[in-house]
Amino acid sequence: MSFPANPFKPTAGVMPPVLIGRESISLDFxxxxxxxxxxxxxxxxxxGPRGCGKTVMLTELGLIAKQQHWDVIDETAxxxxxxxxxxxxxxxxxxxSGATIKPTFMGASIGEIDIAPALRPASLRDAIVARLHVLGKGKGLLITIDETQDAxxxxxxxxxxxxQHMLRENAEVAFVFAGLPSLVSDLLNAKVLTFLRRASIKELGDVPLDEVRAALASTIRxxxxxxxxKALxxxxxxxGGYPYMIQLVGYSMWRHAxxxxxxxxxxxxxxxxxxxxxxxxxxLGAGVCAPVIKRLSERCVDYLKAMAQDDGxxxxxxxxxxxxxxxxxxxGYRQRLLxxxxxxxxxxxxxxxxxPFLREYLRAEYRSDDGEA
Incomplete structure (x- = not known):
């Protein structure tokens, strides 16, 4: 009997077979x-940092909402x-609210409306109210926004x-924003966005290794x-507990076997x-680290190479x-990298x-004759 289909999914945003270490967020939602x-x-x-599973988490929350018979709208900033x-x-x-939404064969067209900034809050609010009216009692609307730091x-x-208006009116709505860690300081500190300071903040970090081991073992066995x-x-x-690397390792060792x-x-x-x-x-180096290094100046890379000499x-x-x-x-280069x-x-x-793993990538790519990055 041959191997079954590979259960590990190292493609960005694709749901893995097991959502490792994120169960508490799903339960809270x-x-x-x-x-x-x-x-x-x-x-x-x-x-959370790139590759920690933010997009996958949004997908999971969307599935939970759909199980509750809610409509889900996913967007990327x-x-x-x-x-x-x-x-x-x-x-x-x-x-x-001042915007005509033109029909297409797919329903409401995307990109064919241009609403003045001052009208957008009322326009979105009216659109949500109308959607809830169509959905009826007992159903709601979830809006998720990925890469919010780019909005x-x-x-x-x-x-x-x-x-803020919809939640204040006790409407059946939910909003989930996802983005890089700087999102907390960049958005929440903006005076016009003080409302977001009341958001339930979930920080995605590395998954404890004992949970990684258990998830790998159960998925495989x-x-x-x-x-x-020993192999496990x-x-x-x-x-290293890095969610993207968990899927990469699982997928690659499965394929080689x-x-x-x-x-x-x-x-x-x-x-x-x-x-x-x-x-x-x-x-990981080619897909995550190399693109980051490629867009940086030479001296910014020198700054990173100097950092890579340390283990922490x-x-x-x-x-x-x-x-x-x-x-x-x-x-000056420190601030640019921040x-x-x-x-x-x-x-x-x-x-x-x-x-994650950028240190190791730099050490491997820029190793000097004496063995130091």
């Missing part, structure tokens, strides 16, 4: 829907976000204003595949894990010394990588 208007988890803000939400939320073509302040002001404890431990450690001898022995061996880990690191947070003074520059000069969400400042005078 489900209870928020069941508890009715006013429940705090009907306004949620999910933050970019230019025209609020106008797209209005067009998608309105239940049918027509007039919504314009004007769009977020309009959306938060409309959301429930599929009728054998893996011994090796795979677990290699993930299946190809090794046609998969007839239905066993994942230690050699399969080692090859899978090596392939996963290469894919780096002293900004040490980085300036390694770069052969003054603190003032080096801090603005790009590539690094973070956990404690005053220190910086650390905000993107």
């Amino acid at each position: 489900r209870e928020g829907l069941e508890d009715g208007p006013g429940a705090p988890d009907r306004l949620m803000l999910i933050t 970019s230019e025209g976000l609020c106008d797209r939400l209005i067009a998608r939320t309105a239940p049918k073509p027509g007039k919504i 314009s302040l004007e769009d977020m002001t309009a959306i938060s204003t409309a959301a 429930n599929a009728g595949i054998t893996i011994d404890d 431990d090796l795979a677990t450690r290699a993930t 299946r190809r090794r001898d046609g998969g007839m022995d239905r066993t994942i061996l230690e050699q399969d894990v080692r090859v899978g880990v090596e392939q996963s690191r290469a894919k 947070p780096s002293s900004t003074a040490d980085i300036a010394r390694r770069m052969g520059e003054t603190m003032s000069y080096a801090n 603005d790009e969400h590539v690094i973070k400042a956990p404690v005053r005078g220190t910086v650390d990588f905000a993107i």
Whole structure:
């Protein structure tokens, strides 16, 4: 008997077979829907670094809402976000607070409306009210917005204003925003968005390794595949608890085991894990780390290379010394990297990588003759 289909899903935003380490968020959201208007988890803000599973989490919450017979509108922040939400939320073509939504073969057209900023809060609010009226009693509307850090302040002001009115009126609505960790400070500190400070904030970090091990074991063994404890431990450690890496390692070792001898022995061996880990690191580097490095200036990369010499947070003074520059000069690149969400400042005078495995990638790519990054 050959291997079954690979259950691991390392594609961005695709639901994995097991949502590892995020069960409490799902439970909070489900209870928020069941508890009715006013429940705090009907306004949620999910933050975390790239690849931590924010998009997957939004998909999971959308599935929960659909199980409760709610409508779900998913959007990703970019230019025209609020106008797209209005067009998608309105239940049918027509007039919504000064905006004519033109019909197409798909229903309300997207991108064919252009509403003045001052009218957008009322337009979105009217569109939501109309949608709820069509849905009827006992049903609601969930709006999720991914990559919220890329939304314009004007769009977020309009959306938060409309959301505030709807929640204040005890409407059957929920809003979930997801974005990079800077979203908390960038948006919540804006005076016009003080309403979002009441959001239930969920920070997605690394998954505890014991939970990773249990999830890998159950996914593999429930599929009728054998893996011994040594191979399982090796795979677990290699993930570092990083959700994207969990899926990459699982997918790659599964594929190598299946190809090794046609998969007839239905066993994942230690050699399969080692090859899978090596392939996963290469894919992570090419898919996540390399694009980040490519868009940075040479001196920004030098700053990161200086950081990569440390196993943990780096002293900004040490980085300036390694770069052969003054603190003032080096801090200019520090600020650029902070603005790009590539690094973070956990404690005053220190910086650390905000993107998991970027340190390891830099060490491998920029290894000098003496073995240091």
